Amino acid sequence: MLVETFNVERISDTLWNVVWTASDLTKTSWVFINGTLLDTYYDGTTFARSAQFSVERNRMVFVEVHEADATEPVASITADIEPHVLRWDRVDDAVYYNIYHREADGTERRIKKFYQNEEISWRYEFTLPVLNGIGGVWHHFRVESVNEWERASERDQWHFFVYGLPPVPASVDLSGGGGVFALRVTV
Numbered sequence: 469m470l471v472e473t474f475n476v477e478r479i480s481d482t483l484w485n486v487v488w489t490a491s492d493l494t495k496t497s498w499v500f501i502n503g504t505l506l507d508t509y510y511d512g513t514t515f516a517r518s519a520q521f522s523v524e525r526n527r528m529v530f531v532e533v534h535e536a537d538a539t540e541p542v543a544s545i546t547a548d549i550e551p552h553v554l555r556w557d558r559v560d561d562a563v564y565y566n567i568y569h570r571e572a573d574g575t576e577r578r579i580k581k582f583y584q585n586e587e588i589s590w591r592y593e594f595t596l597p598v599l600n601g602i603g604g605v606w607h608h609f610r611v612e613s614v615n616e617w618e619r620a621s622e623r624d625q626w627h628f629f630v631y632g633l634p635p636v637p638a639s640v641d642l643s644g645g646g647g648v649f650a651l652r653v654t655v
Contacts, residue, residue: 471497471533479520487518488533500532502604554609555593558584559621562613566620567594570608601630 474488490497499506499519509517523529554567564583570576580594599607607630613621 469535471535474531474533476531482522482524483520484523485518485520486531486533487516490515490517491535492537495535495537498534498536500530500534502529503532503601504604553593553595554611555591556611558588558590558592559613561615563616564614565592566612566614568610568612569596571600572605572607576608576610599630605630 469491471488471491474486477485477487479485486499488497493512493515495510497509497517499509499521501521506519506521509519511517521529521531556565559565562584564581566578567580567582568576569579579597582592582594585592596609599605
């Protein structure tokens with residue numbers, strides 16, 4: 469079961485603490501950071517639980533806490549966090565905004581030229597395309613405003629870690645019993 473209520477507390481620039489309350493003393497808690505299992509926690513004497521994790525400066529992470537007993541399967545559901553939406557505040561003298569994307573250590577490229585809309589008074593948003601996350605990938609985004617003289621702003625990057633499910637096998641074969649039973653599933 470996914471724990472939907474927890475707090476994240478800052479300990480230092482790179483060290484954080486996630487704190488939650490167990491619903492059942494007999495259940496083990498599983499903590500995932502960016503879709504990867506951080507650790508399992510079981511006390512059996514208190515409902516209050518916590519775990520420390522580190523994050524690089526200026527990075528974003530997905531934190532998930534699950535509870536399960538010995539018969540329940542546990543897996544990260546980070547892949548189900550869709551869609552990703554990029555939001556930014558309006559810049560009064562901007563004519564348009566450029567949205568840039570870089571996957572992992574790849575080359576940055578402009579994915580959208582977004583013209584200033586006089587009807588929008590304070591905030592813009594853009595739904596990002598599906599992000600590759602097989603095996604866990606950092607995605608870097610940057611929004612720059614461009615004025616009427618084609619001067620662009622300098623902006624920090626926003627970082628997203630995406631962890632997806634592996635692809636479905638192209639085909640599955642099951643054979644046995646000397647040809648008594650055979651099954652082929654092709655996707």
